[in-house]
Amino acid sequence: MADIKYEIKEKLGTLSESSKGWTKELNLISWNGREAKYDIRDWAPEYEKMGKGVTLSKEELKELRNILNDINLD
Template sequence: MADLEKKKGEVTYEITEHIGVIAQYPNNWTKELNRISWNGTNPKFDIRDWDEKHEHMSRGITLHLEEVKILKELLTDAQLA
Protein backbone atom coordinates (compact mmCIF):
# COMPACT_ATOMS: atom_id res chain seq x y z
CA MET A 1 0.00 0.00 0.00
CA ALA A 2 2.87 2.42 0.75
CA ASP A 3 4.27 1.98 -2.80
CA LEU A 4 0.89 2.86 -4.28
CA GLU A 5 0.69 6.06 -2.23
CA LYS A 6 4.21 7.06 -3.28
CA LYS A 7 3.42 6.62 -6.96
CA LYS A 8 0.16 8.55 -6.60
CA GLY A 9 1.98 11.65 -5.35
CA GLU A 10 4.93 11.40 -7.75
CA VAL A 11 5.12 13.98 -10.53
CA THR A 12 6.90 13.00 -13.72
CA TYR A 13 7.99 15.29 -16.52
CA GLU A 14 9.69 15.17 -19.89
CA ILE A 15 11.02 18.25 -21.66
CA THR A 16 9.87 17.53 -25.21
CA GLU A 17 11.16 20.80 -26.70
CA HIS A 18 13.62 23.34 -25.35
CA ILE A 19 12.54 26.66 -26.88
CA GLY A 20 14.95 29.05 -25.21
CA VAL A 21 16.57 30.68 -22.19
CA ILE A 22 14.92 33.85 -20.90
CA ALA A 23 17.48 34.61 -18.16
CA GLN A 24 20.61 33.13 -16.61
CA TYR A 25 21.51 33.61 -12.95
CA PRO A 26 24.88 33.64 -11.13
CA ASN A 27 24.04 30.28 -9.49
CA ASN A 28 23.88 28.72 -13.01
CA TRP A 29 20.11 28.29 -12.90
CA THR A 30 18.19 29.49 -15.95
CA LYS A 31 14.65 30.72 -16.58
CA GLU A 32 13.49 28.79 -19.64
CA LEU A 33 10.61 28.42 -22.05
CA ASN A 34 10.08 24.74 -22.81
CA ARG A 35 7.35 22.36 -23.86
CA ILE A 36 6.87 19.80 -21.11
CA SER A 37 4.78 16.68 -20.78
CA TRP A 38 3.65 16.42 -17.15
CA ASN A 39 2.69 12.92 -15.98
CA GLY A 40 2.56 11.67 -19.57
CA THR A 41 0.02 14.26 -20.79
CA ASN A 42 0.21 16.28 -24.00
CA PRO A 43 3.09 18.79 -23.80
CA LYS A 44 2.30 22.33 -22.67
CA PHE A 45 4.34 25.52 -22.80
CA ASP A 46 6.17 26.05 -19.53
CA ILE A 47 8.16 28.92 -18.00
CA ARG A 48 10.22 28.20 -14.87
CA ASP A 49 13.74 28.21 -13.42
CA TRP A 50 15.91 25.10 -13.80
CA ASP A 51 19.25 23.93 -12.46
CA GLU A 52 22.00 23.02 -14.95
CA LYS A 53 21.02 19.35 -15.22
CA HIS A 54 17.25 19.93 -15.30
CA GLU A 55 16.89 17.82 -12.16
CA HIS A 56 15.57 20.62 -9.90
CA MET A 57 13.08 23.34 -10.76
CA SER A 58 11.23 26.28 -9.24
CA ARG A 59 7.53 26.92 -9.36
CA GLY A 60 6.49 28.10 -12.77
CA ILE A 61 3.63 28.69 -15.14
CA THR A 62 2.23 26.21 -17.64
CA LEU A 63 0.17 27.37 -20.61
CA HIS A 64 -1.93 25.66 -23.27
CA LEU A 65 -1.36 26.65 -26.91
CA GLU A 66 -4.42 28.95 -26.97
CA GLU A 67 -3.17 30.75 -23.86
CA VAL A 68 0.26 31.26 -25.48
CA LYS A 69 -1.42 32.75 -28.56
CA ILE A 70 -3.34 35.22 -26.37
CA LEU A 71 -0.17 36.08 -24.42
CA LYS A 72 1.67 36.69 -27.70
CA GLU A 73 -1.08 39.07 -28.85
CA LEU A 74 -1.04 40.91 -25.52
CA LEU A 75 2.74 41.33 -25.66
CA THR A 76 2.63 42.45 -29.29
CA ASP A 77 0.04 45.11 -28.42
CA ALA A 78 1.79 46.22 -25.22
CA GLN A 79 4.17 49.14 -25.24
CA LEU A 80 7.29 47.49 -23.86
CA ALA A 81 9.62 50.39 -23.29
Protein backbone atom coordinates in the same frame (compact mmCIF):
# COMPACT_ATOMS: atom_id res chain seq x y z
CA MET B 1 4.13 14.38 -1.88
CA ALA B 2 3.64 12.35 -5.05
CA ASP B 3 6.40 12.14 -7.62
CA ILE B 4 5.89 14.49 -10.53
CA LYS B 5 7.02 13.00 -13.80
CA TYR B 6 7.94 15.23 -16.70
CA GLU B 7 9.52 14.97 -20.11
CA ILE B 8 10.93 18.00 -21.88
CA LYS B 9 9.75 17.46 -25.45
CA GLU B 10 11.35 20.60 -26.88
CA LYS B 11 13.59 23.33 -25.45
CA LEU B 12 12.30 26.55 -27.00
CA GLY B 13 14.53 29.16 -25.39
CA THR B 14 16.30 30.56 -22.35
CA LEU B 15 14.97 33.85 -20.97
CA SER B 16 17.68 34.46 -18.36
CA GLU B 17 20.40 32.82 -16.25
CA SER B 18 21.22 33.49 -12.59
CA SER B 19 24.70 33.74 -11.09
CA LYS B 20 24.18 30.25 -9.61
CA GLY B 21 23.51 28.71 -13.03
CA TRP B 22 19.72 28.43 -12.80
CA THR B 23 17.98 29.27 -16.06
CA LYS B 24 14.48 30.58 -16.73
CA GLU B 25 13.27 28.73 -19.82
CA LEU B 26 10.36 28.31 -22.17
CA ASN B 27 9.94 24.62 -22.97
CA LEU B 28 7.32 22.23 -24.29
CA ILE B 29 6.81 19.71 -21.46
CA SER B 30 4.64 16.65 -20.91
CA TRP B 31 3.63 16.44 -17.23
CA ASN B 32 2.69 13.00 -15.83
CA GLY B 33 2.28 11.52 -19.31
CA ARG B 34 -0.26 14.12 -20.44
CA GLU B 35 -0.26 16.13 -23.65
CA ALA B 36 2.71 18.50 -23.77
CA LYS B 37 2.13 22.17 -22.84
CA TYR B 38 4.22 25.30 -22.95
CA ASP B 39 6.01 25.93 -19.69
CA ILE B 40 7.98 28.86 -18.24
CA ARG B 41 10.01 28.10 -15.09
CA ASP B 42 13.43 28.16 -13.46
CA TRP B 43 15.66 25.11 -13.79
CA ALA B 44 18.79 24.13 -11.90
CA PRO B 45 21.83 23.09 -13.94
CA GLU B 46 21.35 19.60 -15.39
CA TYR B 47 17.58 19.92 -14.67
CA GLU B 48 17.91 18.15 -11.28
CA LYS B 49 15.61 20.73 -9.61
CA MET B 50 12.93 23.13 -10.76
CA GLY B 51 11.26 26.25 -9.44
CA LYS B 52 7.63 27.24 -9.59
CA GLY B 53 6.40 28.08 -13.03
CA VAL B 54 3.43 28.59 -15.28
CA THR B 55 2.10 26.10 -17.81
CA LEU B 56 0.12 27.29 -20.83
CA SER B 57 -1.92 25.62 -23.54
CA LYS B 58 -1.23 26.61 -27.15
CA GLU B 59 -4.27 28.90 -27.08
CA GLU B 60 -3.11 30.57 -23.85
CA LEU B 61 0.38 31.07 -25.29
CA LYS B 62 -1.11 32.71 -28.38
CA GLU B 63 -3.16 35.05 -26.19
CA LEU B 64 -0.06 35.89 -24.12
CA ARG B 65 1.79 36.71 -27.35
CA ASN B 66 -1.06 39.02 -28.40
CA ILE B 67 -1.00 40.78 -25.03
CA LEU B 68 2.78 41.19 -25.14
CA ASN B 69 2.62 42.55 -28.70
CA ASP B 70 0.23 45.26 -27.48
CA ILE B 71 2.50 46.41 -24.63
CA ASN B 72 4.67 49.47 -25.30
CA LEU B 73 8.02 48.64 -23.68
CA ASP B 74 9.81 51.85 -24.69
